Amino acid sequence: MTIAESVIRNGSASVEDLVALTGVSAMTVYRDLAALEDSGVLTRHRGQVVAVASGLHEADAEFRLEQSSAEKQLVAAEAGKLVSPGSSIMLDDSTSGVWLLRSLPDISSVTVVTNSLLVADEVAPYRGAKLLVSGGEYQAWAHSLMGAAAVRTIRSMHADFCFVSASGIFELGCYHPYQEVVEVKRAMLESAETRVLLLDHTKFNRRALFKFAELQEFDHVVVDDQASPGMLAHLRDTGVQVTVAGTGQVDKD
Known part of the structure; x- marks a missing residue:
């Protein structure tokens, strides 16, 4: 297994892990990492090597949480205005869901359905909150649960809202590089009364x-x-309602 394949599959790795995996010297690993960084495949973050999102793979969840964080916070705060006390919401593995929860004045008043352990960790400290976590196979890179069990659990429920993001928007399509993530997103879209897409400007014209x-x-x-x-x-x-976060600008055809 190559350095890139290992990092993409596991979500992240330390240089020591990669030395053990490849059997080469740390100097050789650092040289290879520099080449992979230059090509935009991997990056180093807090002492770990993580994958950079592309059309073929998605970055580690902890890394994504800090990418475009100012824009994500702005979008999440705007979307959070849709949530009223007593609402039930579905949140997928998108890190925008974490920012949405942080924008709510009272998490304890909502019911949260998710396959994301980052989201679950955000809700857990609030005693009054109702948290429903899907089953499924744990995926380290997303810090989330995926697969048939996750999809089955989500499809057995119905929520007031689902909030999802996309790795890319191209023409009128919403895209993601992994099929197992797409299956969870589709299940949430089919199980919610109101569907909300959270985007920052970096996602446009990407497929x-x-x-x-x-x-x-x-x-x-x-x-x-x-x-x-x-x-x-x-x-x-497209005929949908568009809100530009931070401006109050809402357009509806």
Whole structure:
């Protein structure tokens, strides 16, 4: 297994792990890592080597949580306004879901359904909160549960809202590089009364292997205020409600 394959499969690795895996010297591993960083495949973060998101793979969850964090917080705070006390919400493995929870004035008043252990960890300290975590196979890179058991659990429920994100938006399609993630997203979209897509401007004009939805399937699309006017015009043309976070600008055809 190559360095890149190991990091992508496991979510992250230390240099010591990679030396043990490859059987070469630390100097050789550092040289190879430099080449992989230059090519945009991997990056080093807090002493760990993590995958950089692309059309073929997604980055480690802890790394994604800090990527574009200001924009994600802005979008999450805007989307959180939809949630009222007593609401039930579904959150997938998108790190935007963590920021959404942090934006709520009272997590203990909502019911949260999720396959993400990052989300579960965020809810757990609140005694009054109702937390439902799907079964499934643990995926380290996402810190989430995936597979048939996760999909089956989610499809057995019905929530007021689901909040999901996408690795890329291309034309009118929403994309993600992993099929098991797409299956969970689809299950949540099918199990929620109101579907909300959370996006920051870095996701536009990117495409991954699997399409999981069309923009028209969402009741709300919330974007950050750095999205280009041309892209916003394109979103308005889809016929869904678009909210530009931080501006109060809501468009509805």
